[in-house]
Amino acid sequence: MDILSQHRTIRKFTDKSVSKEILDSLITSSIRASTSGNMQLYSLILTQNSDVKDKLVPLHFNQPVALSAPVLITVCADFNRFSLWCLNNKANPGYDNFLSFLTTSIDALLVAQNLCIAAENIGLGICYLGTSTYNADEIINVLQMPKLTFPITTIAIGWPDEIPLKTDRLPIEAVIHSEVYHDYSASAINEFYAMKENLESSKKFVEENHKQHLSQVFTDVRYSKKDNEFFSEKILQTLRKQGFLNE
Amino acid sequence: MDILSQHRTIRKFTDKSVSKEILDSLITSSIRASTSGNMQLYSLILTQNSDVKDKLVPLHFNQPVALSAPVLITVCADFNRFSLWCLNNKANPGYDNFLSFLTTSIDALLVAQNLCIAAENIGLGICYLGTSTYNADEIINVLQMPKLTFPITTIAIGWPDEIPLKTDRLPIEAVIHSEVYHDYSASAINEFYAMKENLESSKKFVEENHKQHLSQVFTDVRYSKKDNEFFSEKILQTLRKQGFLNE
Numbered sequence: 001m002d003i004l005s006q007h008r009t010i011r012k013f014t015d016k017s018v019s020k021e022i023l024d025s026l027i028t029s030s031i032r033a034s035t036s037g038n039m040q041l042y043s044l045i046l047t048q049n050s051d052v053k054d055k056l057v058p059l060h061f062n063q064p065v066a067l068s069a070p071v072l073i074t075v076c077a078d079f080n081r082f083s084l085w086c087l088n089n090k091a092n093p094g095y096d097n098f099l100s101f102l103t104t105s106i107d108a109l110l111v112a113q114n115l116c117i118a119a120e121n122i123g124l125g126i127c128y129l130g131t132s133t134y135n136a137d138e139i140i141n142v143l144q145m146p147k148l149t150f151p152i153t154t155i156a157i158g159w160p161d162e163i164p165l166k167t168d169r170l171p172i173e174a175v176i177h178s179e180v181y182h183d184y185s186a187s188a189i190n191e192f193y194a195m196k197e198n199l200e201s202s203k204k205f206v207e208e209n210h211k212q213h214l215s216q217v218f219t220d221v222r223y224s225k226k227d228n229e230f231f232s233e234k235i236l237q238t239l240r241k242q243g244f245l246n247e
Numbered sequence: 248m249d250i251l252s253q254h255r256t257i258r259k260f261t262d263k264s265v266s267k268e269i270l271d272s273l274i275t276s277s278i279r280a281s282t283s284g285n286m287q288l289y290s291l292i293l294t295q296n297s298d299v300k301d302k303l304v305p306l307h308f309n310q311p312v313a314l315s316a317p318v319l320i321t322v323c324a325d326f327n328r329f330s331l332w333c334l335n336n337k338a339n340p341g342y343d344n345f346l347s348f349l350t351t352s353i354d355a356l357l358v359a360q361n362l363c364i365a366a367e368n369i370g371l372g373i374c375y376l377g378t379s380t381y382n383a384d385e386i387i388n389v390l391q392m393p394k395l396t397f398p399i400t401t402i403a404i405g406w407p408d409e410i411p412l413k414t415d416r417l418p419i420e421a422v423i424h425s426e427v428y429h430d431y432s433a434s435a436i437n438e439f440y441a442m443k444e445n446l447e448s449s450k451k452f453v454e455e456n457h458k459q460h461l462s463q464v465f466t467d468v469r470y471s472k473k474d475n476e477f478f479s480e481k482i483l484q485t486l487r488k489q490g491f492l493n494e
Contacts, residue, residue: 001276001364001365001368001369004276004277004279004280004361004364004365005275005276005279006279007279007280007281009281024419024423027419027422027423028252028419029248029251029252030251031416031417031419031422032251032252032253032254032413032416033251033254033360034254034256034363034373034374034375036375036377037377037465037469037470038414038415038416039465039470040416040417040421040422042422043422043423043424043428044422044423044424045424045425045426045427045428046423046424046425046426047426048426049426052426052427076428078422080430080431081421081431081436081439082465084431084433084436085436085440085462086462086463086465086466088433088436088437088462089460089461089462089463090459090460090463091460091462091463091465091466091467092466092467092472093466093472094466094470094471094472094473094475094476095470095472095475097475097476097479098479098482098483099380099381099475099478099479099482100470100475100479102352102380102399102482103377103380105352106356106377106380106399106400109353109356109357109360110356110359110360110375112357113280113356113357113360113361114251114360114364116281117248117251117361117364118248118251121248122248126281127281128281128283128357130283130284130350130353133346133349133350133353134346142427143424143427143428144427144428145428146428146430149428152349152353153353166279167285168285169278169279169285169287170278170287172271172274172275172278174287174328175274175278175287175289175290175291175325175328176271176274176290176291176293177290177291177292177293177390178292178293179292179293179294179295179296179299180292180299180389180390180391181290181292181323181390181391181392181393181396183327183393184327184328184331186331186335189328189331189332189335190335192328193332212337213336213337213338214336215332215333215335215336215338216333216336216337216338218284218286218329218333218338219333219338219339219340219341220338220339222284223284223286223341223342223347224341225339225340225341225342226341228341228342228344228346228347229341229344231346232344232345232346232347235345235346235349236345
């Protein structure tokens with residue numbers, strides 16, 4: 001499908017704003033996504049005002065794309081609205097638990113991806129900010145999010161000011177398993193990752209980071225065990241605070 | 248966007264199979280989705296063989312759609328493949344933690360939604376099986392999934408044998424927040440859910456379940472606190488077993 005195949009992440013946007021009409025139209029399309037029991041367990045917080053944006057951007061580690069985008073959409077897992085509906089009608093909501101967190105996160109991410117496709121379909125560019133989970137606690141404070149909500153991802157949206165090359169992907173055989181999971185032999189791993197390892201950009205990346213192999217750039221620099229463990233603990237505390245791990 | 252707006256979940260499929268060529272083409276499109284650090288942290292397990300399907304269907308609570316679909320695609324969060332690549336190259340992967348579980352789940356769900364859109368674009372029908380997380384432990388056993396993988400969702404795919412009506416959605420104002428989260432007053436909740444409550448199908452649902460209000464069908468019958476807590480504990484144990492909560 002052409003619109004999917006042409007996807008590239010955009011990290012540089014023009015100054016042009018994205019109108020309310022366009023945003024409403026994208027959101028109208030996006031909420032047609034499948035949703036658990038048709039409960040629609042998500043909220044979209046649209047940040048365009050520079051006061052709020054100035055507080056959000058550092059929480060996304062000052063990524064230039066967060067600064068450049070005219071709109072940041074914080075995609076929230078949200079069991080708050082549904083629970084309020086229950087409480088208002090003498091029903092007893094039981095959504096302060098981990099299953100409910102997963103269910104609402106799934107709902108939210110399907111909408112997020114629909115939104116991105118709808119945006120790209122009219123020429124807008126998007127970039128996911130995976131940093132949302134890392135600093136969820138602080139994002140929750142800035143965006144005044146109540147219990148039973150969580151910022152599962154953020155989408156930076158705007159009109160592209162660049163046309164980057166498409167990034168590499170593994171051969172589809174690397175991600176497909178027939179009938180059951182077939183674990184990977186060392187030679188299969190070597191074969192599947194060979195193209196990625198041999199890209200000029202990968203070689204440059206290894207050199208710049210003074211590493212021996214591309215995988216070490218990931219484990220030692222970009223996504224280290226130490227950082228992952230630090231942020232894991234932080235996120236679990238935030239989930240507890242947001243009421244999703246009431247034991 | 249038309250293809251998004253026309254979405255309806257399909258629960259009844261014809262006997263016609265979905266060819267390998269079509270599945271490969273859908274997957275080729277779907278893996279263009281954004282992925283954290285281009286790590287592609289997902290696997291797709293395609294089940295078509297009746298032996299495996301017969302074991303999976305009960306784990307999806309024998310939903311007729313799971314039985315009727317010619318293909319079940321178990322969408323797996325997968326940090327196993329990437330970690331093997333690291334280990335094969337003298338890098339030290341540190342992905343046995345909760346942040347990594349979230350990152351890989353996000354990656355997997357964006358691909359899942361792309362796959363659904365690509366499928367619908369050529370006339371196939373899809374249904375998400377949210378039951379995947381409920382019985383993740385048993386699904387992992389049947390599909391022989393290794394540590395650092397988790398079945399975050401399942402997509403039932405096939406050629407539609409029904410054209411159901413589009414289901415209702417809340418007005419977009421219910422899910423959009425400007426700048427920061429604006430919590431809901433009781434009157435806003437009443438207004439946003441009024442249309443849903445007044446649908447004939449909702450009224451019938453309330454009556455059949457001998458309840459006073461639609462929300463009570465959710466809290467008392469479909470997604471009860473007791474069930475949610477039972478499955479939450481089960482899922483957390485599974486995440487521990489899969490190596491995603493190494494404390």
